[in-house]
Amino acid sequence: MIKRLFFCLFAWVMCSGLSVRAQEGPLPFFRSFLDGNLNKITFPGPNEPGASGRAADGNYKRINRAVLNQWGLQLTRGKEEIGAFYLPEYIFSTQDGLLIEFEYIMMYTNAEEIGITDGICMFLVDATTNEYIGSNLKYGAEGAGFGYTHRRSGHTDIRYGVTSITGMKGGYLAVALDQGHFKNWRFENYEMRNGIPYGDAGIANVQSATYNTRSNVTIRGAAGRGEKVITTSLKTHRIAEGRWGYPVLITRHTGWDEKTGLEDPNSDGLRNKAGFMLNTQTGMYEQYVVPRIDNPFCIAGGKLFYHSDESAYRKAIIALEPNTIGGGFRITVTIQHGTEKTVVIENYTYPSSLLYTENGIPAQFIPGEYPTITYYSNPPQTELALKTPEKLAIGFMASTGQLTSYTNIIRNLRITPLYGANAEDDIYNHRRGPVIVRPLDNDVAYRLVGNQPGASKDNLDLTSFRIWTDEKHCLGDGQFEHEEKGVGKWKYNPESGEMTFFPAKDVGGEAVIWYDIKSIHSPYVAEKYRSSLAKIVINFTDDEG
Template sequence: MMMFVEIYARKLFENITRKAVKSCSVLLMFLGLGVYGQTGTTQFPYFLSLQEGNSPPPGVFLPGTNNRAKFTNEGLFLTELKQFQFGAILLQDLAFNSNNGIDVSFEFNIYDGDIVGTDGILMFLYDGSIPDKDMHMGATGRSLGYVFSRAGESAKSKRAKGVPGAYLGVGFNISGNFKVKNFGESARINGTDYGWPGGSLQGVSHVTLRGAEMKLPQSDPYQGYRGYPVLKTVSTVSVDKMNRGGAYIMSNGVYKYDFGTQLPEKETFNLRNGAIANSSEDVNYRKAYISLIPHIEGGFKVSVKVQHGKEITTIIDDYHYETSVQYYENAESINGDFSNQDENVEGEQKLFTLDSSVPEIFKIGFAGVTGGRENVHMIRNLRISLPYSAEATDKAFEVCDVSTSTFYSLLNDIAYSGHISNPIGANENIDPYSFSFYNADMTPMVNPYLYEDDCGKWEYNPEDGMISFFPKPLFSLKKAIAKYSIKGKSGGNGEPYGEESYRSNVASITLSSKSCSMPINPSVRTRVNQK
């Protein structure tokens, strides 16, 4: 029962407005819902405002000794306005099964300092079986805390391994260097070739996917220094048609470069928003949406969208991250990193096959980095949920003040059917018997089809999805509000929509009174178009 309550309470938390509403319902005060889990995996959806004061929320860990991440009532500041800053968090108590994919969203603000911008923000997934004591971040700077940074033997103190058990890194890279190879005495990293527009910046404002760590034994000197290849990268700004605007890795490990602007011209924008924005009414508002959907051939379909102002633009659309990836280590010394002989002479690139099989359990982390330039990096309002959960919508009706009214309760709600790699959303996919009312304290009703308060009595009929409302005298003075949720139907293999973790958000039905002498039906059952 407690797990059931927590799922819905968290969804309600996200739907509560800050405006007081006069109703017959009790006003609930939510003081913050902490990280929670059961037998090593987390129940969804998960929400963390990152605006709860100056202490890390339960289950949030700050890795490393030079970590500058700062919790505030405004958000989580990953970097200060200084050069060479690094901040990161690991949600170590948040483990989730990878079978059904994941949706991640968060607001971000990158502002002040250099108008060109510096490195950026990273969201990453790693193997949840890695012991917490063994977890650390990758190199800073162009590596964004995810990838390694190798170095020659004479500069071996500059070496830094990548994230252990890394699976996927999503970089919101302001300077553009996260995607580009580098071969130097004290910094070596694989990536796309040089030649991006912008000189030393190498193509600004990119969303970049990097892949998994190469699985090597601890005895191998390159353990932690292999893998993490660039999978796909896309610029969010306008690019001249003669210049590179994106790239992706082909099956042979070679990069294919796309030229010119990669987004519709009217939807181009800079990831660096330049100011803290509190709502989508502000053109500076930025929110990232990252989706991993299981691919029918294995691996995931990865999509990244960014909201800028009111517009939501797809940057990376259904990229197939396969379970095996051919790639080149293309920042190699002629005699390897561990030899003093010609240690800074670049050699031939080497082809590798990366095992990018999906870990059974994922965990998640975030990082922010500045290099030689300065910016503030801040994130907040993190939400993690399962793709294709049922969707309930708030709705309002005007009904009779003194006589019984009946209306269709599932208007505009949808659930999904079909394999999770390509589901279909529709109203008829809702399991009508999954409907549940909630008490004022957000516990589910013992009888999920009945709810009563000072305004009246609600009765739900699972046969047709209709609710009958029997008003009380107080209803003529106040609005009546009831909360409910739904699920999809149980299906076959790859159709998990009937599971509790796929239950919808908690939605509200608001009734206002209308003087009438006869019962009225304020709505008729309506078929909703498929998504």
């Protein structure tokens, strides 16, 4: 027997009694986006919907394009699109740790295209009140803004293509799978936005153009609250809420991409050079390339995939650990590419207040058909002070720019407590007859060792194992047998942790069963720390039963 294992994302799904349906909300959350289920998912609209004009089909260019297809929830496919959704009924406390995991597909819609596109981001928005969620949640600028940030424009006439756009009000954090632009300072007639300046920009704190890379993980901070007044020697700027803040906090380059050959995979290249972090005390960007990335990879897999043993496989793993000193979170972002997992950003501490450079405001602005705009060579710095919201809502967006049609898809989204049990998928190849497998050998649960949680398979409560017939239906506690007509019979042993499968005569293809499990140790014995669903797959290599 050949066994292939790939990591299964966490999910929390609650059930009790015989053949009951999974409960919905509050957290934890799981959705495969492969079964047509969009229950309790909201698709917000844009701020200033006409700010980018209309596409050839007559619709606004920034219309929400999110749709389900056979590969998952497709957020974008064309040019100048945004796909955005959030989970209004799955609010979590910032006192809780959180693990957010999702598989994603990022690829050129037209294979011959090679232009730079944008990417996918996970965002958190203040959910303490209804001021920023519900019908008030609107996304921001397309393209490099990823729907999260604002865009200040020198144009006031839509005939010239773009006008200013308000960013996501109440936004607290955005973690982006960044194809290159989310991290950047932009200052053009049609877009002014703060960020990291690269190249010969004539601006303070500029970084080498060599480090203006594609394929990054980038984190931006909170939207400014209320009106911001910034006074310089030239003028006083009064900036409305939703049009300041969103500073780049940290960015790391992951390696080359498949279109440009940006980095030689056999060299150290830029992956351990092109990284910057905001010094929150000085407001300046400093080179930061910790931890070391040993093997370069493209943030986009560039192709469709089925399983994690394919080179195109991509999964984002975002861990938010409460920061007990100063509020906020410690953030770790890991990307799984193929079977390898690479930590790109590790234990970044997001403070509750910081200083940043607001380099996206014009020093001089003379409106007109061709407005005159100049920028500050030494842009003003300003404080972004924000008490960490007590509650946050979570959402996701993808964005494309003007030049490239790009397909962005996510699936198998799991949002769980940080120290929930971890159940991984198990895939077996089998020729004929009954088979006994040990699916729990690669699973773990937590227990406190001193004051620290430690993970081991020895912490699993074998009797807490529950069988699910699919991702929606659980047999219930203590129900250890299930028979599917024409497929076979499953029987779990709660003493040994073994699962026996008796295939039906002449069965072929694959047989699948789902399960979850939890820890035997307090406090992780609580139901909220139960694992995500994992699946056991028996692939038959011939047609014999």
